[in-house]
Amino acid sequence: MSTLQERIQEIIDQFALFDDWMEKYSLIIDFSKKLPPLDERYKNPTYLIHGCQSQVWLAAELKDGKVYFFADSDAVITKGMVAILVYIFSGATPEEILNNDFSFIDQLGWREHLSPTRANGLNAMLKQIKMYALAFSTMKNK
Helix, strand or coil, rough: CCCCCHHHHHHHHHHHCCCCHHHHHHHHHHHHHCCCCCCHHHHCHHHHHHCCCEEEEEEEEECCCCCEEEEEEECCCHHHHHHHHHHCCECCCCHHHHHHCHHHHHHHHHHCCCCHHHHHHHHHHHHHHHHHHHHHHHHHHC
16 A cells, blocks of 8 residues: 555646646546445434535544544535545554645645635544544554
8 A cells, every 4th residue: 555645646646637627626526436435324423524514424443553534425526525535544544644734735726726615624624634643643552
């Protein structure tokens, strides 16, 4: 499996192939189609991301010292964005996630091309990913 930084660079490279934001949105939509179905047990308020205009569920588990994320959304662009985040961060250690500054989001150009409500949702997803990593890092250290 590739490293966290390799997965980030892979996504940056994929987005760099396109100049037009309609093509970049198509790439995000393609990722939404690749997201595995979320187990129904996670589709409840416990896993719902607050701050998103659409419904986004994000769950995580720690296995062999690495974090694996599972997600879904009822909106296709949001689902694609969370699918990309799941792809990037699944398989990373809690420490790798906590030490990541998420600057790749700016390199992708997401912040300036998202509506304010989608940008708030993205920030909420990133915050939840960090919260899972923080929780798992404290569990590992006990």
